Amino acid sequence: MTSKKITLAQAADALHLKVLCGSEKLTRGIGGGYTSDLLSDVIAHAKKDDIWITLQIHSNIVAVAVLKEIAGVIFVNGREPDDETVKKAQDEGIPLLTSTLTAYELSGKLYELGIHGQR
Amino acid sequence: MASQKDTFQQKFKIKGGDFIKAGESSCEIRNILKGIGIDAEIIRRVAIAAYEAEMNVVMYAQHGTIHFTVNPQEIGIIVEDRGQGIVDIERAMQPGYSTATEEMREMGFGAGMGLPNIKKNSDTFTITSKVGKGTKLEIVIKLNNTK
Ligand SMILES: Nc1ncnc2c1ncn2[C@@H]1O[C@H](COP(=O)(O)OP(=O)(O)O)[C@@H](O)[C@H]1O
Ligand SMILES: [Mg+2]
Numbered sequence: 444m445t446s447k448k449i450t451l452a453q454a455a456d457a458l459h460l461k462v463l464c465g466s467e468k469l470t471r472g473i474g475g476g477y478t479s480d481l482l483s484d485v486i487a488h489a490k491k492d493d494i495w496i497t498l499q500i501h502s503n504i505v506a507v508a509v510l511k512e513i514a515g516v517i518f519v520n521g522r523e524p525d526d527e528t529v530k531k532a533q534d535e536g537i538p539l540l541t542s543t544l545t546a547y548e549l550s551g552k553l554y555e556l557g558i559h560g561q562r
Numbered sequence: 563m564a565s566q567k568d569t570f571q572q573k574f575k576i577k578g579g580d581f582i583k584a585g586e587s588s589c590e591i592r593n594i595l596k597g598i599g600i601d602a603e604i605i606r607r608v609a610i611a612a613y614e615a616e617m618n619v620v621m622y623a624q625h626g627t628i629h630f631t632v633n634p635q636e637i638g639i640i641v642e643d644r645g646q647g648i649v650d651i652e653r654a655m656q657p658g659y660s661t662a663t664e665e666m667r668e669m670g671f672g673a674g675m676g677l678p679n680i681k682k683n684s685d686t687f688t689i690t691s692k693v694g695k696g697t698k699l700e701i702v703i704k705l706n707n708t709k
Contacts (some may be wrong), residue, residue, distance in 0.1 A: 483675035486613050491602075499670045506585025510592055510609040527582070535589075 448472030449499025449557055451494070451515045451538055458542060458552055460517060465530050471516050476558050478550045482507055489513060494558065496546055500524035508537045516540070520547045569618040570594075574628040574699060576619045578645060581669070584620040588612040589627050591639075598632070606623065608637055611701050611704070614676035615641040621655060622646055623696065639701040648691040655689075 449517050452469035456463055462469070474492030479485050481500050489495055490546075491512040497504065508516055515538035518524070523541050532539045542549050570691070574587035584613040591612050595605045610701025612628070619626035622644025631638040648654045655677050682686045685704045 480670045481675075482617075482670045482674045483614065483673040483679060487679050497670075501669055502582050503584050503669070506589055506613070508590050510585070510613055526694065540635055 448474065451540070454494070454553060454556060454558070455540055457556060458544070458549070460540040460542050462534040462539060463523065463539040465515065465536065468515070468536055471514050471538075473558050475560050476553050477560070478546050482497045486510065491547065494553065496550055496553070498522055498546065500528065502528040502531055504528075505531045505535055505537055508532070509535050513537065517542055517549060519544060519549055568633050569631075570598075570632040571635060574630065576616055576620075576623075576626045576628065576641075576643070576690065578624040578626070578627050580620060584617060585613055587618050590597075591628075591630050594630075595632070595637070600637075600705070604637070604705060607703055608639070610683045611680045611703070612639055614680050615639065615699050617671065618676055619643045619645070621662060621671060626696075634705065636705055637703045639699075639703075641699040641701070642696065643698075646697045647693040647695050647697055649693055650690075651689055651691060652703075 450470050450472055463513040473494045476496060477485060477488055477489040477493045478496040480497050485495060485507055489511045492514045493517045495508060495513045496519060498519050500518055504516060505528060521541060521543045529539060576587060588609060592605060592609050595608060619641060623643035626641060626643030629640040653659055657678045658674040660672040660674035666672050680701060684701045686702040688700045
């Protein structure tokens with residue numbers, strides 16, 4: 444049995460996430476989630492359509508998200524990247540969102556919404 | 563060996579220390595492979611290997627090049643840099659070994675998984691290095707078998 448995938452827009456609504464860019468891409472279904480701040484770990488283990496939860500806000504995360512076909516990146520602890528990173532993500536079609544929650548809390552809440560690791 | 567006309571090739575330049583542009587060559591390589599309809603699992607492996615190799619040039623060298631080739635049999639990624647080189651390659655290949663600076667670690671680099679992951683995702687992988695001169699990685703990912 445497959446249930447309908449939750450979208451980023453629904454998750455953003457439910458968890459009061461602030462959308463920094465890519466608002467036109469929020470209807471994309473989320474396949475799963477991956478929480479990590481180590482880029483080698485994310486590049487090796489995140490999956491296509493995953494949502495990526497991290498506190499890294501520098502511009503290299505956009506390249507990683509593009510390479511992994513990540514559905515969107517959610518920054519935790521209220522962190523926000525600089526304008527250059529946001530612009531880069533916008534150009535590459537990667538939604539960036541931010542949450543005031545910690546990585547643990549946000550991951551738990553996303554899991555409760557039905558977004559699982561699917562591993 | 564494939565004839566010249568069957569071979570697509572492109573060169574990319576990488577600048578050491580440029581963390582803003584870092585990863586762009588790997589993204590372009592991925593786009594090219596997607597554009598010619600290469601299998602998603604193969605692209606996944608190329609993306610991991612290319613990204614890790616590119617980041618190592620950014621982190622540990624002054625500058626470098628990626629020579630990317632595709633022929634009907636295989637994808638080749640040769641990454642050559644001018645930089646500090648590697649004193650002990652066997653040690654550098656160990657998972658978890660890293661000489662990344664504190665600043666790089668704060669950015670999420672320096673897990674010491676780059677070289678092991680390149681090897682894991684390649685069909686053939688060779689690394690040669692001269693201390694004080696530079697490092698060369700030769701990565702081949704075959705198109706006709708999935709690893
Ligand atoms: N191109 C390179 N030039 C010089 N040293 C390198 C290069 N690539 C890797 N190294 C050395 O090998 C170590 C391990 O590399 P890697 O497995 O990619 O892990 P990390 O980059 O996370 O440190 C690095 O910390 C560095 O000392
Ligand atoms: Mg590395």
